[in-house]
Each structure stands twice: as structure tokens, then as C-alpha cells.
Amino acid sequence: MRRVSTFPVVRTVVIAIIVMLMPYTVPGAMAAIKVNCNVVGQTITAAIAANPDVSPLVLQVKGTCTENITIIRDDVTIKTNGVAHATIHAADPTQPTVLLDGARNIVIDGKVANGISVTGGTFNIDATRGSSLSIANCVVSGASNTGIISAFQAVMLGGMGDPRMLAKGISEALLCTAGGLTVAIPAYIAHRYLRGKVERIVVEMEKIAVNFADSLDTAPQTGESDGSIARTA
Numbered sequence: 146m147r148r149v150s151t152f153p154v155v156r157t158v159v160i161a162i163i164v165m166l167m168p169y170t171v172p173g174a175m176a177a178i179k180v181n182c183n184v185v186g187q188t189i190t191a192a193i194a195a196n197p198d199v200s201p202l203v204l205q206v207k208g209t210c211t212e213n214i215t216i217i218r219d220d221v222t223i224k225t226n227g228v229a230h231a232t233i234h235a236a237d238p239t240q241p242t243v244l245l246d247g248a249r250n251i252v253i254d255g256k257v258a259n260g261i262s263v264t265g266g267t268f269n270i271d272a273t274r275g276s277s278l279s280i281a282n283c284v285v286s287g288a289s290n291t292g293i294i295s296a297f298q299a300v301m302l303g304g305m306g307d308p309r310m311l312a313k314g315i316s317e318a319l320l321c322t323a324g325g326l327t328v329a330i331p332a333y334i335a336h337r338y339l340r341g342k343v344e345r346i347v348v349e350m351e352k353i354a355v356n357f358a359d360s361l362d363t364a365p366q367t368g369e370s371d372g373s374i375a376r377t378a
Contacts, residue, residue: 209232216245221251233263
């Protein structure tokens with residue numbers, strides 16, 4: 146009886162498994178590019194520009210990155226190492242801190258609670274032209290456009306999946322409204338009181354002026370001639 150060798154079959158199966166696992170086993174295929182913003186010359190913007198052909202691009206950041214980041218490519222992940230926190234602060238306060246311009250599949254993940262802080266700018270994170278973004282373990286604060294504006298911005302970026310994103314902006318708007326009323330109501334009361342007092346003073350001044358004018362009209366005229374001729378001895 147002829148014995149059939151199973152080696153070719155086993156070899157085929159092993160090769161197929163290796164091919165399937167290659168994206169996960171090839172060194173450097175998903176390696177994160179480290180960016181230490183505390184070192185002069187290292188920025189997130191520079192790291193993105195220096196690796197145009199790496200996709201997906203994973204940046205592991207730490208330190209304080211003072212820059213305005215514009216992402217125009219897809220599949221970019223900005224994260225921490227899970228230990229050291231990172232801060233992205235706008236260098237130009239008149240621009241968004243992070244701008245996504247037609248970029249899809251962008252991820253900003255601090256890995257731990259409040260691992261990445263995005264601060265400053267007109268908007269902390271702005272998105273245009275159908276960009277998509279996933280945010281996790283981040284603190285977003287200090288933008289010049291807050292309150293209701295930031296609430297609708299959060300809905301635009303993340304949808305209505307997490308009501309906390311919308312509630313934060315609404316709470317800021319309500320706090321601003323309460324603060325404005327706290328100042329406006331006492332100021333309005335003081336304005337009405339002072340205006341009434343000024344009107345009363347004006348009325349009193351008018352009465353005094355009228356009385357004074359009347360007293361001038363009724364005062365006896367001195368030095369009037371009685372029509373007689375004075376005789377001298």
C-alpha cells in the first residue's frame with residue numbers, strides 16, 4: 146500500500162498562516178514614531194511631514210507641543226505611551242489647535258484618563274471637508290469659541306453618540322448666561338435708580354430757576370424817577 150505524504154499540505158497551511166500574520170509580525174509595520182515636544186525641533190507637524198508614505202501613521206507624543214496642527218492625510222493616530230501625558234497648545238490663538246482638512250480615520254487617544262490635553266485656539270479641534278475623528282482620554286479646553294458654538298462643534302465631530310460632549314458646551318453657555326445676568330440685573334437697577342435721581346434733581350433745579358426768575362420780576366425797582374424836578378436851595 147502506497148503511503149501519501151502530508152508534508153506538502155502542512156507546508157501550504159503554514160505558508161498561508163504566515164502570509165495572514167505578516168502585517169502583525171513584520172518589524173516596524175505598526176511601530177509608533179516617537180515625538181518628544183520638549184526637545185527643540187520635534188513637533189507633530191514635522192513628524193507628519195517627514196513620513197508621507199507611512200500608512201497608517203502612528204505618532205507617540207509626550208511633552209508640551211506648542212503648535213497649530215493641520216492634518217490633510219488619512220489614517221493618522223496621535224497617542225501617548227500610556228505613562229507620560231502630552232499637551233497640544235495652539236501657537237496661534239487665531240487658528241484651531243488641530244485642524245482636520247479632509248482627513249479621515251484620525252485618532253487622538255491619550256491611552257489613560259486625560260492623557261492628552263488640547264488647549265487654546267479658536268477651536269481646540271476643527272474639522273472640514275468630511276473629516277472623521279475619534280477622540281479618547283483627552284481634555285479639550287481653553288478655546289476662544291466655547292459654549293453653544295463648541296457644543297455644535299462637538300456634535301459635528303463626534304455625532305450624538307456621547308451626550309457629555311454636547312452637555313459640556315451647553316453648561317458653559319448657561320454659566321456665561323448666569324454670569325451675564327448677575328452683572329446685568331444689578332447694573333440695570335442701579336441705572337434706573339440713578340436716572341430717577343437725576344430727573345428729580347433736574348426738576349428741583351427747574352423749580353429753583355423759575356422761582357428765582359419770578360423774584361426778579363416782583364422786586365421793587367430802585368432809582369425810578371417820580372417825574373418831579375428836584376429843587377436846590
